[in-house]
Amino acid sequence: MKSSNKEVEEIEIGLLLEGIYRQYGYDFRDYAPASLKRRILKAMADEKLNTVSALQDRVLHDPACMKRFLLTVSIDVTSMFRDPGFYLAIRKKVIPLLRNQPFIRIWDAGCSSGEQAYSLAILLEEEGLYGKIKVYATDLNDELLERGKAGIYPLKKMKEYTENYKKAGGSMPFSNYYTARYENARFKSSLKKNIVWAPHNLVTDASFNEFHLILCRNVMIYFNRSLQNRVHKLLYESLAISGVLGLGSKESLNLTPYDDYYEELDGREKLYRKIK
Numbered sequence: 001m002k003s004s005n006k007e008v009e010e011i012e013i014g015l016l017l018e019g020i021y022r023q024y025g026y027d028f029r030d031y032a033p034a035s036l037k038r039r040i041l042k043a044m045a046d047e048k049l050n051t052v053s054a055l056q057d058r059v060l061h062d063p064a065c066m067k068r069f070l071l072t073v074s075i076d077v078t079s080m081f082r083d084p085g086f087y088l089a090i091r092k093k094v095i096p097l098l099r100n101q102p103f104i105r106i107w108d109a110g111c112s113s114g115e116q117a118y119s120l121a122i123l124l125e126e127e128g129l130y131g132k133i134k135v136y137a138t139d140l141n142d143e144l145l146e147r148g149k150a151g152i153y154p155l156k157k158m159k160e161y162t163e164n165y166k167k168a169g170g171s172m173p174f175s176n177y178y179t180a181r182y183e184n185a186r187f188k189s190s191l192k193k194n195i196v197w198a199p200h201n202l203v204t205d206a207s208f209n210e211f212h213l214i215l216c217r218n219v220m221i222y223f224n225r226s227l228q229n230r231v232h233k234l235l236y237e238s239l240a241i242s243g244v245l246g247l248g249s250k251e252s253l254n255l256t257p258y259d260d261y262y263e264e265l266d267g268r269e270k271l272y273r274k275i276k
């Protein structure tokens with residue numbers, strides 16, 4: 001029986017993902033198929049290859065190609081104070097819950113290049129809590145973590161970030177937090193002091209601590225339903241009782257098996273508090 005081109009492509013994608021998992025340990029098999037396929041087609045175009053099988057051949061034999069593939073497929077879009085209303089809600093509704101803790105552990109899961117971790121650091125510094133926090137900023141992609149660790153971002157982004165910061169309740173001159181040099185803004189090293197950067201794969205790695213706040217924003221939209229549920233289990237198990245989970249604007253706990261284990265702290269901003 002002859003398969004259509006589309007069916008052949010699906011077979012090839014399955015083989016590519018299986019090969020990557022077995023060779024490199026990255027497991028994309030339960031990512032949402034439509035967006036994953038778009039990224040694979042983009043990787044093929046970038047590599048100037050005509051078939052998924054050709055991409056598989058190159059990815060499996062050339063670790064540099066795998067690195068490029070990882071950047072294409074893991075979608076690193078992010079920004080500082082992304083969705084400012086979310087950070088305003090953290091200031092108003094989460095900070096009062098954290099204030100009495102002697103020590104605060106925060107997990108920024110799927111942190112990309114770190115802009116979210118610095119946003120948190122700035123907010124916590126302004127709220128007088130920076131001295132007693134540790135932010136664990138994790139991502140599956142080492143290259144993005146290196147960018148986070150460096151804390152250097154394009155200067156041309158600072159206008160947008162300053163506006164976001166103000167909408168998120170910030171009242172300082174935003175330029176207090178970085179020094180500008182040529183085309184770049186380098187964030188103050190005092191903000192980096194309590195941020196730990198570490199690789200962690202939400203699909204294959206276990207929990208590594210108990211946290212008072214977990215942000216996992218705009219990561220699970222790329223997963224299929226069963227993988228989303230597995231990751232929700234991991235996040236639930238990693239939160240202290242009364243701890244807070246923050247999701248992305250298009251994400252929610254509705255329809256997950258964990259809905260009943262949280263109360264809504266701010267439904268609009270996707271902030272949930274673990275109650276049992």
Ligand SMILES: C[S@@+](CC[C@H](N)C(=O)[O-])C[C@H]1O[C@@H](n2cnc3c(N)ncnc32)[C@H](O)[C@@H]1O
Pocket residue numbers: 074075076077078079082109110111112113116138139140141144200201202203204216217218219248
């Ligand atoms: C769209 S970015 C979101 C970044 C940030 N959380 C935000 O909301 O701005 C998605 C990030 O999730 C990471 N990611 C994708 N799959 C992951 C996995 N299995 N484990 C950990 N991080 C993952 C990607 O590398 C990427 O940095």
